[in-house]
Amino acid sequence: WDTEVLKSIEDAKNLAGRSGRGLLPVCDSGEFLGEFRILKEPVELDWLRKACQISAEAHIETMKFVRPGLNERQVQAFLEYQFKSRMSPRVAYSPIVASGASACTLHYVYNDQECRSGDLLLIDAGAEYNYMNGDITRTFPVGGKYSQIQKELYDHVLSVQKEILQMIKPGIPFNSLQTRAVELLTAAMVELKLLKGSVSDLVRNLTYKKYYPHGVSHWLGMDTHDSGLYQVNGESRKLEPSMCFTIEPGLYIPHNDESAPKELRGLGVRIEDDVIVTEKGYENMTALVPKEISDIEKIVGTKT
Numbered sequence: 001w002d003t004e005v006l007k008s009i010e011d012a013k014n015l016a017g018r019s020g021r022g023l024l025p026v027c028d029s030g031e032f033l034g035e036f037r038i039l040k041e042p043v044e045l046d047w048l049r050k051a052c053q054i055s056a057e058a059h060i061e062t063m064k065f066v067r068p069g070l071n072e073r074q075v076q077a078f079l080e081y082q083f084k085s086r087m088s089p090r091v092a093y094s095p096i097v098a099s100g101a102s103a104c105t106l107h108y109v110y111n112d113q114e115c116r117s118g119d120l121l122l123i124d125a126g127a128e129y130n131y132m133n134g135d136i137t138r139t140f141p142v143g144g145k146y147s148q149i150q151k152e153l154y155d156h157v158l159s160v161q162k163e164i165l166q167m168i169k170p171g172i173p174f175n176s177l178q179t180r181a182v183e184l185l186t187a188a189m190v191e192l193k194l195l196k197g198s199v200s201d202l203v204r205n206l207t208y209k210k211y212y213p214h215g216v217s218h219w220l221g222m223d224t225h226d227s228g229l230y231q232v233n234g235e236s237r238k239l240e241p242s243m244c245f246t247i248e249p250g251l252y253i254p255h256n257d258e259s260a261p262k263e264l265r266g267l268g269v270r271i272e273d274d275v276i277v278t279e280k281g282y283e284n285m286t287a288l289v290p291k292e293i294s295d296i297e298k299i300v301g302t303k304t
């Protein structure tokens, strides 16, 4: 289509000589349409809630299903069956089912390795419903119990996720979520002995990107990464009721990172929920999926 559109513009230009008319202004409609999509209508919120509910129920069922020896692909098949059984027509995006060190590959798509006891499993997946999309990540132990170091890493990410969620209310700038997430995650990196130095230096020099190389949030809606500007007139957009987005901090320590404490190498954790901004704060549309360690440990592998 790009070729077709560019060719049409070129053809119109070439007509100018004969018709005497120049080319009419050509604007990118994405910006206008994006504005319509940032604030959701009540009915759109209901469809999005439903997409999130389907996604959440499927994540829960899949947590119960996982056990050592399953292939990531079998886990993916089970998860997608759960989506479709609840009348979701499509996945929101290709599910990420990443066990062990694959969790450190942000958009891991192979989903073809065996899930091993002792490893964590990161599942980032969402269902579509009425053209709206869920986007949930949970990271849980294949064998049902987190090791001590896995717990430590997980607890850091979970407490950052909770703190960022608590910030959400009308009036705060969207980019303050990422700024705070970066500060908190960098402090965690220092505590975990991944980095040395002052948090402010490590943030200023972007050193933190080694273990947290993505954003904490994106608009959510008809696209998983929904359209709409994040800045207006050079300033971060302020949150308003009916905006919908994810909150998804993570920490990822590559398996071959010789500067990291050995026990942390190859661990990756992300926790992602989907929210609507309300008059006073926010609604978490995916709160159904357990994220407390004790709640997760109670259900992993319990499906008979």
Ligand code: GLY
Pocket (backbone or CB within 6 Å): 093, 124, 125, 135, 218, 224, 248, 272
């Ligand atoms: N699964 C894509 C994202 O979380 O942004």
Ligand code: MN
Pocket (backbone or CB within 6 Å): 135, 218, 246, 248, 272
């Ligand atoms: Mn996301």
Ligand code: MN
Pocket (backbone or CB within 6 Å): 124, 125, 135, 136, 137, 272
């Ligand atoms: Mn995601």
